[in-house]
Amino acid sequence: xxxxxxxxxxxxxxxxxxxxxxxxxxxxxxxxxxxxxxxxxxxxxxxxxxxxxxxxxxxxxxxxxxxxxxxxxxxxxxxxxxxxxxxxxxxxxxxxxxxxxxxxxxxxxxxxxxxxxxxxxxxxxxxxxxxxxxxxxxxxxxxxxxxxxxxxxxxxxxxxxxxxxxxxxxxxxxxxxxxxxxxxxxxxxxxxxxxxxxxxxxxxxxxxxxxxxxxxxxxxxxxxxxxxxxxxxxxxxxxxxxxxxxxxxxxxxxxxxxxxxxxxxxxxxxxxxxxxxxxxxxxxxxxxxxxxxxxxxxxxxxxxxxxxxxxxxxxxxxxxxxxxxxxxxxxxxxxxxxxxxxxxxxxxxxxxxxxxxxxxxxxxxxxxxxxxxxxxxxxxxxxxxxxxxxxxxxxxxxxxxxxxxxxxxxxxxxxx
Amino acid sequence: xxxxxxxxxxxxxxxxxxxxxxxxxxxxxxxxxxxxxxxxxxxxxxxxxxxxxxxxxxxxxxxxxxxxxxxxxxxxxxxxxxxxxxxxxxxxxxxxxxxxxxxxxxxxxxxxxxxxxxxxxxxxxxxxxxxxxxxxxxxxxxxxxxxxxxxxxxxxxxxxxxxxxxxxxxxxxxxxxxxxxxxxxxxxxxxxxxxxxxxxxxxxxxxxxxxxxxxxxxxxxxxxxxxxxxxxxxxxxxxxxxxxxxxxxxxxxxxxxxxxxxxxxxxxxxxxxxxxxxxxxxxxxxxxxxxxxxxxxxxxxxxxxxxxxxxxxxxxxxxxxxxxxxxxxxxxxxxxxxxxxxxxxxxxxxxxxxxxxxxxxxxxxxxxxxxxxxxxxxxxxxxxxxxxxxxxxxxxxxxxxxxxxxxxxxxxxxxxxxxxxxxxxxxxxxxxxxxxxxxxxxxxx
Ligand code: SF4
Ligand code: SF4
Numbered sequence: 001x002x003x004x005x006x007x008x009x010x011x012x013x014x015x016x017x018x019x020x021x022x023x024x025x026x027x028x029x030x031x032x033x034x035x036x037x038x039x040x041x042x043x044x045x046x047x048x049x050x051x052x053x054x055x056x057x058x059x060x061x062x063x064x065x066x067x068x069x070x071x072x073x074x075x076x077x078x079x080x081x082x083x084x085x086x087x088x089x090x091x092x093x094x095x096x097x098x099x100x101x102x103x104x105x106x107x108x109x110x111x112x113x114x115x116x117x118x119x120x121x122x123x124x125x126x127x128x129x130x131x132x133x134x135x136x137x138x139x140x141x142x143x144x145x146x147x148x149x150x151x152x153x154x155x156x157x158x159x160x161x162x163x164x165x166x167x168x169x170x171x172x173x174x175x176x177x178x179x180x181x182x183x184x185x186x187x188x189x190x191x192x193x194x195x196x197x198x199x200x201x202x203x204x205x206x207x208x209x210x211x212x213x214x215x216x217x218x219x220x221x222x223x224x225x226x227x228x229x230x231x232x233x234x235x236x237x238x239x240x241x242x243x244x245x246x247x248x249x250x251x252x253x254x255x256x257x258x259x260x261x262x263x264x265x266x267x268x269x270x271x272x273x274x275x276x277x278x279x280x281x282x283x284x285x286x287x288x289x290x291x292x293x294x295x296x297x298x299x300x301x302x303x304x305x306x307x308x309x310x311x312x313x314x315x316x317x318x319x320x321x322x323x324x325x326x327x328x329x330x331x332x333x334x335x336x337x338x339x340x341x342x343x344x345x346x347x348x349x350x351x352x353x354x355x356x357x358x359x360x361x362x363x364x365x366x367x368x369x370x371x372x373x374x375x376x377x378x379x380x381x382x383x384x385x386x387x388x389x390x391x392x393x394x395x396x397x398x399x400x401x402x403x404x405x406x407x408x409x410x411x412x413x414x415x416x
Numbered sequence: 417x418x419x420x421x422x423x424x425x426x427x428x429x430x431x432x433x434x435x436x437x438x439x440x441x442x443x444x445x446x447x448x449x450x451x452x453x454x455x456x457x458x459x460x461x462x463x464x465x466x467x468x469x470x471x472x473x474x475x476x477x478x479x480x481x482x483x484x485x486x487x488x489x490x491x492x493x494x495x496x497x498x499x500x501x502x503x504x505x506x507x508x509x510x511x512x513x514x515x516x517x518x519x520x521x522x523x524x525x526x527x528x529x530x531x532x533x534x535x536x537x538x539x540x541x542x543x544x545x546x547x548x549x550x551x552x553x554x555x556x557x558x559x560x561x562x563x564x565x566x567x568x569x570x571x572x573x574x575x576x577x578x579x580x581x582x583x584x585x586x587x588x589x590x591x592x593x594x595x596x597x598x599x600x601x602x603x604x605x606x607x608x609x610x611x612x613x614x615x616x617x618x619x620x621x622x623x624x625x626x627x628x629x630x631x632x633x634x635x636x637x638x639x640x641x642x643x644x645x646x647x648x649x650x651x652x653x654x655x656x657x658x659x660x661x662x663x664x665x666x667x668x669x670x671x672x673x674x675x676x677x678x679x680x681x682x683x684x685x686x687x688x689x690x691x692x693x694x695x696x697x698x699x700x701x702x703x704x705x706x707x708x709x710x711x712x713x714x715x716x717x718x719x720x721x722x723x724x725x726x727x728x729x730x731x732x733x734x735x736x737x738x739x740x741x742x743x744x745x746x747x748x749x750x751x752x753x754x755x756x757x758x759x760x761x762x763x764x765x766x767x768x769x770x771x772x773x774x775x776x777x778x779x780x781x782x783x784x785x786x787x788x789x790x791x792x793x794x795x796x797x798x799x800x801x802x803x804x805x806x807x808x809x810x811x812x813x814x815x816x817x818x819x820x821x822x823x824x825x826x827x828x829x830x831x832x833x834x835x836x837x838x839x840x841x842x843x844x845x846x847x848x849x850x851x852x853x854x855x856x857x858x859x860x861x
Contacts, residue, residue, distance in 0.1 A: 026597075027598050029602075030602075045598070068644075069644060103582070103583060105578060106578070106644075106645060117578060117579075119579045124579075141570065157569075164558055164559055164562040164789070166430060166558055166561045167433070169562075169565045169569075189568050189569060207568070210659065213661070228664070228665070249453065249454065267702060267703035284703040288705030304704065304705060304708075307672075307708070308675070323708065325705075327706070344678050346607075346678055362607065382607070
């Protein structure tokens with residue numbers, strides 16, 4: 001959950017135009033806003049094939065041939081990939097390391113550590129905290145970091161394939177690599193490695209034959225095989241590994257290879273653990289109808305699509321985006337659906353005490369923030385993800401209107 | 417008909433190695449498992465109600481091209497899955513070779529024959545089930561299997577690595593800036609109007625299509641994005657190899673790319689089969705009745721742009737053009753009127769092929785046949801004399817351009833015009849629009 005301690009929670013509004021960059025740029029790209037709403041950044045084209053970062057209206061002195069994929073980390077660092085003289089660099093708060101790479105993508109963050117996928121001399125791996133893996137591989141994908149940011153993992157190709165070499169492929173060419181060391185068995189396919197809390201174990205989806213899917217923990221597959229599986233997660237209470245599995249054409253949940261939710265769902269995915277070891281997920285109790293589910297008990301309210309599941313800090317509540325058969329969006333929670341219908345709904349955000357839920361929504365091209373189903377009395381060209389104060393009484397709204405960037409701290413009672 | 421008339425076996429290492437590993441017991445078990453566990457009443461009803469009237473024969477371009485009864489839809493059924501149903505799966509490995517060759521390479525799953533069957537029997541569905549059995553038996557043509565492997569390993573059909581995708585977008589953007597100085601191919605922009613998705617060959621071999629699409633969107637002032645991560649490829653050869661589990665995984669990756677970015681809809685490039693995978697098969701396998709994100713094909717999207725006056729033509733494509741109606745978007749999705757509107761907007765003159773619209777003949781590349789690779793190229797050529805005849809007739813009426821808004825149609829027709837010596841050129845809508853549109857944002861020439 002986003003830590004909002006130490007942010008400015010003074011009620012009121014701040015409006016900035018940050019016009020300086022526009023005067024010195026050929027164009028400015030999309031706005032990126034820091035989680036606390038104090039920093040806004042845009043990529044600025046300052047001359048043909050010359051780009052700078054515009055941060056709070058000031059153009060950086062460093063310019064590059066390209067700047068792509070800028071984003072803020074939860075602790076407020078501005079990360080982007082920049083390119084100069086055919087090399088790519090990771091820029092963190094406008095500082096770039098000395099080392100350049102063939103390509104960088106998929107920036108990620110965990111507990112203060114910034115990492116990214118890297119290609120160097122057509123070999124693949126990761127850079128973590130500015131350091132590249134000692135071993136790189138012929139291909140790599142599905143990159144991830146442990147929750148404490150100390151370990152990194154990816155799916156890596158450990159054997160070469162000739163053209164249309166279907167049988168070498170079927171013997172297995174992929175492994176999980178942790179910090180550049182390939183681990184355990186080689187599989188036909190591996191997807192979505194995921195670490196436990198201290199990074200000591202990594203679980204991944206694997207396909208062992210064209211038909212047998214399983215979950216491998218530290219490179220060793222469960223004995224049990226399934227028609228297919230989705231991404232595994234670690235139970236923080238027991239250390240067990242839990243994944244949705246398909247059996248007899250229906251979805252259930254398995255822990256360490258044993259079925260814990262009998263396969264009866266038309267779909268079951270995006271499961272999340274609470275600190276107590278409860279499991280929330282999105283399920284389809286029947287074809288075409290999706291719902292929230294907790295510990296194998298689906299909630300009665302259904303929608304044609306459910307996505308962007310968020311679980312409250314106390315683990316007792318959940319909310320998600322829902323799309324109805326009328327193709328309009330709404331917010332689905334453990335207590336039912338909110339009344340409003342929208343053209344888009346973003347992932348709900350819970351307050352620290354789990355009592356309030358805020359959601360960014362779009363209706364007819366205007367955006368606002370809704371708290372507990374009640375709208376803020378103003379809409380904007382664009383909003384960003386809302387946040388709650390540590391005492392759960394205030395909501396941070398970050399928005400754009402024309403050339404204005406607006407930071408509002410509103411009391412929960414202002415949403416009516 | 418068991419094995420009696422099948423004298424057209426083609427060597428393929430995937431099919432041969434597959435049957436070498438089979439036993440009669442394995443075949444019987446697998447056939448039963450698919451027939452009992454995965455097909456509903458539909459398959460049985462189709463099988464039981466077919467009166468063998470043969471009215472479907474003239475529907476199929478393979479039959480029309482060979483004028484040989486064993487290529488008729490009903491005969492293909494009764495040389496493959498019909499036998500498996502009747503014999504309860506008690507057949508030998510050689511027969512599975514025949515089943516696989518028929519299902520993967522002699523049926524495009526084009527669904528033309530459904531329209532001609534008085535009982536509404538969907539031969540393509542039966543052939544898909546046949547392919548599903550072959551997939552489960554490990555008897556699939558080498559090249560389409562390799563494509564399915566690529567999908568599984570990279571989430572795209574051409575073994576394009578993560579970085580190569582973004583790199584090709586940046587390259588096209590850079591190229592385009594010589595023409596449109598402030599053109600962008602926006603990456604991962606949240607909340608925009610649409611995500612543009614393409615098929616694997618575009619970043620690999622046909623990067624100019626990305627350039628052209630981006631140029632059209634730029635000119636139209638569109639608010640769009642492309643994803644920087646896997647899921648960008650909307651294509652799906654796993655659907656055609658019978659690997660439905662992989663089809664589901666691919667469609668999940670594709671739709672979640674769009675959901676993560678909260679785009680209002682997905683605009684798909686000019687591809688037909690990918691559209692089928694998204695609006696019909698892949699979405700449903702995942703449990704969605706509808707698609708979870710609004711999806712429109714380029715043919716629909718370009719129509720919107722023209723009707724809204726966002727794209728105007730400086731000149732029309734010169735000469736006479738004919739239209740190849742891609743099965744999956746015309747018969748499958750009903751975009752006939754959209755395509756006619758566009759064709760007349762962008763081309764000086766159109767002559768229609770006959771038959772056309774929902775009665776069009778497939779290009780013979782669709783349904784994954786072209787992806788079965790070189791061993792089966794001649795099957796497509798000899799099996800689509802019907803299309804060559806149509807094209808020649810259009811040529812005789814003056815057509816020199818074939819407008820084909822589908823990648824498979826392009827590949828298939830390209831081979832056909834070379835094979836039959838028809839001097840025509842094949843164009844995507846994007847080719848013609850880009851070349852002839854008013855470019856208000858381009859540098860002065
Ligand atoms: S037209 Fe229909 S009923 Fe007649 S042979 Fe063909 S599939 Fe059978
Ligand atoms: S190719 Fe088309 S017309 Fe021929 S059998 Fe297959 S689905 Fe029917």
